[in-house]
Amino acid sequence: MKRFGSLLMLLGASIGIVAAAGIGGVFHLAFPWLVNLALAKLTLVASGALMASGAVVRRLATRREQAAQLAAGSEDNARRAVGDDRVEKVTLRQQ
Numbered sequence: 038m039k040r041f042g043s044l045l046m047l048l049g050a051s052i053g054i055v056a057a058a059g060i061g062g063v064f065h066l067a068f069p070w071l072v073n074l075a076l077a078k079l080t081l082v083a084s085g086a087l088m089a090s091g092a093v094v095r096r097l098a099t100r101r102e103q104a105a106q107l108a109a110g111s112e113d114n115a116r117r118a119v120g121d122d123r124v125e126k127v128t129l130r131q132q
Contacts, residue, residue, distance in 0.1 A: 038101075039094075039095055039098045041091075041094055042091045042092065042093075042094035042098060043095065045087050045090055045091030046095075048087055049090075050084070052087065053080075053081060053084035053085070055080070056081045056084060059073070059077045060077045
């Protein structure tokens with residue numbers, strides 16, 4: 038998931054660079070100037086949305102990994118904090 042998030046952010050950044058170049062006058066489409074400006078602005082909004090979604094995907098993937106690490110290491114951390122003799126493995130029953 039982290040790779041997918043990075044890909045989305047990279048795609049958004051590259052589209053944003055192209056849109057900024059379009060606003061700067063590097064290239065022009067065969068439309069009136071107002072339509073060109075509207076297309077460039079919509080492209081900038083779309084690139085921002087891609088970068089934001091990529092950041093969200095990366096954050097969710099990181100949170101999932103951290104939750105798995107915490108769940109796996111919680112018993113070991115408790116044993117180190119209290120001492121090996123006092124900590125028992127507790128399992129919860131489902132009702």
